[in-house]
Amino acid sequence: DVKVTQSSRYLVKRTGEKVFLECVQDMDHENMFWYRQDPGLGLRLIYFSYDVKMKEKGDIPEGYSVSREKKERFSLILESASTNQTSMYLCASSHTPDRVHYSARNEQFFGPGTRLTVL
């Protein structure tokens, strides 16, 4: 079974604190993703990584950074947390499709989510 784990289910931080959200996957996936989910806005991509030390901005990268030092781990960093970053954060991972197995390999597997509250 694919497993994507996140370091915390619930987290409460204060404005201005530096926050680290960790995600680990055990399926040797090349791609890893960080999303946030807010009522009425659905899931939005913050950053993704397609290889170790490689990253690409998603739709809403402002206020966030990421780190991918090892293939299995993808960290989301809030340098100075703000109240508008209160949200549910979801990590996901997938293989990079190859030409033969394109559709079978691009399924994304999601972690359980971290509900972050910034006071």
Add this chain to the structure above:
Amino acid sequence: KNEVEQSPQNLTAQEGEFITINCSYSVGISALHWLQQHPGGGIVSLFMLSSGKKKHGRLIATINIQEKHSSLHITASHPRDSAVYICAVLKAAGNKLTFGGGTRVLVKP
């Protein structure tokens, strides 16, 4: 206009009823996901399909590539089916998903 639209946004059914959720998209895709999220929970992938129809237990997903439309059906619905169902598409030659807004389903006993 969103690239992925779901309908309805909310749906209430009685236990045992047949439920249909619709997803329309406006871009070329390589695959479409149906995802399920229970309250307070993570997201589980139900189906990934690029053509035709897939069935798993009481769930059936269909896709019509020409019409850019997919449906998720729940037969003999049960209260434990209460969740948000999300349609997401993988654009052609891409790695990133584009999500619909979700359909909140409540099945009453």
